[in-house]
Amino acid sequence: MKKIVFTGGGSAGHVTPNIAIMNELNKHEWDISYIGSKAGIEKDLIEKMEIPYYSISSGKLRRYLSKENIKDIFKVIKGCYDARKVLKKIKPNVVFSKGGFVSVPVVIAARQLKIPVILHESDLTPGLANKLSVRFASKIFTSFEETLQYLPTEKSKAIGSPIRKEILSGSAAKGKLFLGHTSQKSILTVMGGSLGAKKINEVVRDNLDTLLQTYQIVHLCGKGNLSEEHAGIKGYRQFEYVYEELADILAATEVVVTRGGSNSIFEFLALRIPMVIIPLTKQQSRGDQILNGKVFTENGYSYMIEEESLTKDHFLHTLKEIQRNRELMMEKMQQNKSKNALEEIIKELNRY
Ligand SMILES: CC(=O)N[C@H]1[C@@H](OP(=O)(O)OP(=O)(O)OC[C@H]2O[C@@H](n3ccc(=O)[nH]c3=O)[C@H](O)[C@@H]2O)O[C@H](CO)[C@@H](O)[C@@H]1O
8 A cells, every 4th residue: 555645734725625636546556544733624634534633833035033933943843754654664665745935844845755745835826835835846846837847857747626526526506405595586695714713704794784785695604603693694604614625616616706715716616616815914924815816807707896995886887897897707617717726736745
């Protein structure tokens, strides 16, 4: 039996692509394990799959100076020791990393033990974890074609986003039943990234009366962000995070309001759901979501509103524009010949 270790975490965007790949690996050929952090969302998501999960010490990698950095450097060093111990025990043929700060010690330890590492980068510009990992990788896959300019040519390839197959085969009827949405109005789904988004939550809740005149709403608002005040309003359902129900919800969705997280927007593209993208700002991030959103908007798949100009009028006007241009947007998405990322990755892994 061949062995593979997956790593990646911190937010769901660094885990769901791994889940997509794990589901496609032949379980008679591959023995799968996962290395993640002690308390990240990956622990919860992977343990649900009954895959052996090893947690290591991990520190946040910051791009700015902070006292916490000193503590975290020690946590990362400890993480390397932890990861080395796990990898020595498992002796995998290959390590697959989806990035996020927990992945760096795993990639470093793999390299020290001469275990080949394969990376996937979802965002248009490589994240800090993957930037640090690139030199240790034998192969780097990307979702966006544009990302290749930041990576070594000889070992990098753009293949698209590995999307969980079940996401693509949801049932709209089941989705509506689950939501209890019974009217003929279009379903608007709001997904503020896997960890939620305060500003998006606010603009939706502040304009709920107006929105409910046109839409039935599903609000995926992130852990700890449920609003009691809005609970039980007819046509409005809120969830912190949804698991297997997501496929059916998206099958029933006609328009989505989303952060610019790469995996989410590639899922919406594959499902041909027109999007309003409200990316994380440059103050809150390295600006990667703005770049993801720009490319999608230039291609005609979405409208983008930057948080600085997110007013009630702008928001409602953009939704109206989408209603007007829906058909055209869906046609543009239809023309996107998305590559078969999952197949490419499985083919590469099977070489080991
Ligand atoms: C705050 C932060 O660092 N955000 C980053 C993070 O976003 P984030 O973790 O939000 O990642 P994405 O939007 O890329 O992916 C979220 C994943 O979670 C799934 N999902 C979400 C909500 C839910 O209720 N159920 C569910 O299953 C989505 O279907 C998707 O597969 O990783 C992305 C990919 O590197 C980056 O582009 C983002 O900038």
